[in-house]
Amino acid sequence: MRKVDPVKHAEKRQEILDAAERCFIRDGFHGATTASICTEAGISPGHLYHYFPSKEAIIGALVDANLKRVAERFAAASAAPSGVVAALVSEVDQKKPKKTRNARLMLLDMFAEAERNPVLAEVIRKHSRGILTLTADLVRRGQDTGEIDRTLDADAVATVLMSVIDGTRLIGIRDPKLETTKTFGLVKTMIARFLAPPPT
Amino acid sequence: MRKVDPVKHAEKRQEILDAAERCFIRDGFHGATTASICTEAGISPGHLYHYFPSKEAIIGALVDANLKRVAERFAAASAAPSGVVAALVSEVDQKKPKKTRNARLMLLDMFAEAERNPVLAEVIRKHSRGILTLTADLVRRGQDTGEIDRTLDADAVATVLMSVIDGTRLIGIRDPKLETTKTFGLVKTMIARFLAPPPT
């Protein structure tokens, strides 16, 4: 008799995820309550559980979606015809401050949560491996073209670059005033000098 | 004649802080309960409040102590007679994996918490400014001796280096297997190339 309309179901699910993201950014993973998410999404508390089996599952889905988005953005940058180093450096660029802040908020909550939550940790590891592979390939391409120092280990370089980008994301907690174009520019300089082939 | 023994009080306070740190590392700021801290410290639930007015105050004291320790360690490295770049790079070095992990756990919880807790945010900012000043001075010294590229802005360099170190600390969440000597070595290479004066 009754059939679930899978499209509508998926749409509603996404709406809830969006609402949850707003709540998490506003209040953090722990500060946000399922009740607040339901209010934000305009549904009743019980109804949430038609779409997600638990608050943890919402977090998991959100983290997965977020990291996937980042990975895809990076993949797009890699595929772009600009130089290899330019692609590598693209993630450092300063977006709108508000976006930067939101990204940082989610990143920190995600990472902090992942420390005690193996499922989340695995999600992060999965996406990290993807980005790492992509980056390493990019580095190897740069080495082939001579843009990048051939003596560097491409995989290790990828790891270091990912860590640099993560570090860049955190600057704003140390002190919001440090989150400047100058800082980001200097990070790019650092990466450029790091990767540059040694002068002959 | 009979007075409070401030030494004993401070000692007990420290014991509680140590116990709390173990709990926080094990369960996180949110997962750890005041009850678990009391059990770990071997005191009764109410007694905690003779030493700290709230759980938040414990976190605050712990964060302050932790960051102070880091800053002091770094100050010591700066004062050492080894080269300037060596000092700058010292923080990257891999300690015992367990210590690395613990440091990361605290760092993440601290930073995540600070996003919603202005008091904590200010504590972090205070210590960050201290480290930044120290680093910038070190960089300037390096520029004076010719070890470091004179065209770089010392303050901006300090910011970038701090961010790189923060990023290094996070590698283990992305994937514990990446937390290798090789990775850390390559970070040092990056910093060295970044700071090196341009070949004439």
Added chain:
Amino acid sequence: MRKVDPVKHAEKRQEILDAAERCFIRDGFHGATTASICTEAGISPGHLYHYFPSKEAIIGALVDANLKRVAERFAAASAAPSGVVAALVSEVDQKKPKKTRNARLMLLDMFAEAERNPVLAEVIRKHSRGILTLTADLVRRGQDTGEIDRTLDADAVATVLMSVIDGTRLIGIRDPKLETTKTFGLVKTMIARFLAPPPT
């Protein structure tokens, strides 16, 4: 189509208030616990907070309802066609001893609580002003008909009468044995002599 049933909600809320009143009469505002109220109301500890944001709010609602009831009862008496003095005196009458005792218990807890709780104090003030106005009007009516001494200030008389009634309510604490028909009768005599126009 499907909506919250506001009637049921209000009913449950009232049930809880009734349960709370029983608890407060039995144990006092401080002696009664939210747990005991929940047990009395037959609900779980957490569920209380679907209907009231805090224990204080329950007290507030109860005090408001109680005073409102008193004011309405008095308003009804005022409207009755019996003589003005009879109406004024009606509040003194002795009800069933148990009711008298309960009323006293609530009154005392209310008043004691109001000393430190401005919100409660305002609730009491609000209803007191209502009763005062009503009484003063009644007195003026009596003065018009010649039942009451025209030289008395109606507002001041209202204040004194309210205070007399409050005092009457407290007799039972001084000594339960004093709470007799004789005492109450004499209070009526006092009021009658007080209000009576002077003999010409």
Added chain:
Amino acid sequence: MRKVDPVKHAEKRQEILDAAERCFIRDGFHGATTASICTEAGISPGHLYHYFPSKEAIIGALVDANLKRVAERFAAASAAPSGVVAALVSEVDQKKPKKTRNARLMLLDMFAEAERNPVLAEVIRKHSRGILTLTADLVRRGQDTGEIDRTLDADAVATVLMSVIDGTRLIGIRDPKLETTKTFGLVKTMIARFLAPPPT
């Protein structure tokens, strides 16, 4: 070897009672903590129990002392050579507002507490009986001299007068603005008319 100096002991005891009274007036019987009383009295928490076996005992002693003082003041007024009605009415007089307020605070807390505390209730009853006896005697004296209506039952009159005075004390909770000289004056008028012998 060690003898307790009973004088010093009694003095310290009184100091503690004074401190406790300040605390109770400030915070109420429930709001005041033994810790705050100790701080106010300048002693350590443990030391309190050298003078009183419990917080309840402090309240008991304080209530006893307070009521005794009231009774004595009233006894003094009774003994004064002024008219009988003047003596009866003396308790109504408005003291300094602050004193009035403090008296009310203590009275309410005392009475509210006595509702659930039989020991306190008995203390109150004891002193009430004393005042009642005194008042009744005074009334009888007035009846002998012709100042007071001879048809009134002296004991019942005493009860009513005590209740009127209690009521007067509460006026300020209903609304602080009502605690005026005019109100108190009118209460005196009421009492005078109440007691006056009927015109022949």
Added chain:
DNA sequence: GATGAATGAGACTTCATTCAT
């Protein structure tokens, strides 16, 4: 699907009282 009433474990905190020194 959808609601919101209901649950219950458990968190943080308070405070009168005791005890070792």
Added chain:
DNA sequence: CATGAATGAAGTCTCATTCAT
């Protein structure tokens, strides 16, 4: 006498989750 460290029961309130309708 005097201190203050220590106890532990209990209280208010939160919140993820379930269930009847």
